[in-house]
Amino acid sequence: MAQTPAIRLADVSLVYQGAGREVRALDGVSLEIPVGQRVCVLGANGSGKSTLASVIAGLMAPDAGTVELVGERVCTEGQADFEAYRRARRLLGLVFQNPGDQIVTSVVEEDVAFGPENLGLPRETVRRRVDRELARVAMTDYAQADPSRLSGGQQQRVAIAGALAMDPRVLVLDEPSALLDVRGRAAILRVLGRLRRIGCTIVHITHFMDEAVEADRVVVLDHGRVALDGTPTEVFSHADELRTMRLDMPFAADLSCRLRERGVGVPVAMEAQELARSLAPRLGTVRLAPEQAPEGRATGDRAHASVPSGKKVLQLEDVTYSYRPGLHALEHVSLEVGQGERVALVGQTGSGKSTLLRLAAGLERPDAGRVVVAGIDTSTKRGRCAAHHAVGYVMQHPERQLFAQTVWEDVAFGPRNMGLTGAELEACVRDALELTLLDSKAGLSPFELSGGQRRRCAIAGVIAMRPHLLLLDEPTAGLDPHGCAGLHAILDRLHAEGVTIVEVTHSMEDAAQADRVVVLDQSRVLLSGSPAEVFSEANEVALIQHGLGVPAATSFSRVIRRLGVPVEGDALGVGELADALAAACRGGRS
């Protein structure tokens, strides 16, 4: 049926008035979204994608251009019609990044009912919709639960149910999974798949490229303009352009582009399976990772999750800790981290990763067992205070703790408290700002920085204290691909300078770059060893069962092995995989 598009934007511009300067968030955007389409909007931080979400959800009127939402002309040449906006909003749903801020009450089912109640629907209809939507997002069992006690992924599903209960014609999701773990993200994608089948129009804003693969259409924003627009295959064929827009590629597209660069003629693939099938017949023996991973050596033997050599910077000896009686956050955890080591901590939400960092930082006292940091036992208050000075701890969202007038002052806070003054203080702050590429921003207010810069500023404040041991809790959460890469470059440099790093991450790709991976599950150490050991074939099933996984490159090398290609070893990174595959292709042909 030929019908009016669900969303139509014509030459829309929106300008934010900042402190003495203007930011053009949207710059002549024209976009038409037909009913029932699932559109993914990609873009780096600051590309205007959140603003676009607000405009499409009817929460912001642009300064110029024409907007038609669900058949209502809400804005004509920059003139907003507020009555039309009110009517349109009743048919639009919005879910955004932070689930906590969208939930208005203390019982799941009341929260889902909030929207339909506002629409003035009869009680029976409200009840029916609440039940229907809770079932759709698989949260029926939690109808009476307190949302603040649910995991981030569950909260986000409640928020989606709350939006869907209003029966919107268009659902707008603004980075709904940016703050979730692997399992939470997968659940959100399943819900979106189900919605597409019932014909709901979806506008999904994300910077996880892999989430864009399943969309009907991908729109890439850059500096407030539509830079690319097409099917996923069309858009992800522009590898170079995406890179200059500071974006990434989904794994299969990335690998196929890398292979094409290396002279292997494959089509740009969206699905790993599809790429593997087209590649497999042309491959000779694939030789990966010279020393083959000794499978099964990484075990859950929790007494010896240790590295044999060198001085120990952090030792946990049979540590048990609980925030509330009877509810263990950590149980009999033993772990040793040697000088200069880089350790990745992975595990689902609630597995005890953050608690482990808090103990290592001396912010908590173990209920049983011993925590020794840089030779300091943290069982006494004096010990914990000494530990604070020896350890740098970057919490989740450290940018929320910025406070000073200027970036320089904020970074200087720690060193100054350590008693540094004059040239010494100058040197500490200068080094930290240089390392985080913020030297040109020293005089700005931290609140004027972009999201990624604020994160780096907060990290600079910690490394300015020159800690021997740096603890980071999901340092890349919510950053775009470029921001993630920048942060990893900083950590690489610190590691090269000999700083010991313990990092909590949800990304198996990031974990594969560490010297050692420690997997926590339900308050215990499940696995510990080198990335090759932990991500070995023997452990794959267990990792998936515990809501984790293996890096995409590792998984791909196993897929082609299962297709009958002889593969020696496992790949951890996409670069080495592409090299090995390209070599095997030439070998196969000759």
Add this chain to the structure above:
Amino acid sequence: MAFRLELGQYYDTRSPLHRLDARVKIPCALVLMVAMFFIGNAWQLLLGAAASVAVVALSRVPLRRVLGSIRPLFVVLAIILAFNVLFVRDGNALVEVGPVAITTGGAWRGLLYAGRLTCALLVGTTILLTTTPARLTDAFDALLSPLARLGLPAHEIAMVCSLTLRFVPVVADEAGAILDAQAMRGGALDEGGMGHRVRSVVPVVVALLASGLRHADNLSRALDARCYEGGTARTHLYESHVGGLEAVAVALSCAFVVALALLA
């Protein structure tokens, strides 16, 4: 976690007190709480104590949890007790140490004032623990609606109060994180002299204000997106049903007031 605020946080046990319609529950609770302040003799105090313990027991909320949520007010109770015991001088002297004398009158007054405040607090906190923010809003909305005719934004006031309660734990968690981060960077609040402490409060307050503004911004977006336009056209998921349970609650509250008056 540096500190935990449990003030006014909903705790679900599905007791009769939870089921009681908030539009009846809240006026009854207010009547009980006001009545507590008219307590003047030992029998009345005993009755007040019995009534507040009964309310707590009826809610089936663990006692630890109830006491936990009024813990911040223990200081106030202690001060009331101490002032009366130390400075009121009627009746016979019990103990006399130098200029300080504890008299029977002082001890009784301390006990009475602290006792009736405790009773009122127990009732109040139990009501908050057994009522969700959404239903508190609805109840205040209904109760204040006569004032709306005089131009008071009754519904909006109720909504603001309930959202405040909803965000107390969120902001408390963030304050905890900020305090921890400052401590890690050598700016601990509990170290050093007075001047140092006052200076170390500044970063915490600035960061907390910034986070408060961020939440407010997000929340206004969420309310807009869900078509919240004040209370005019809103319907309700739960049938507001004034029946047997509500009648019992009103009867018991009246009985309490009458009994209190008879004991005077």
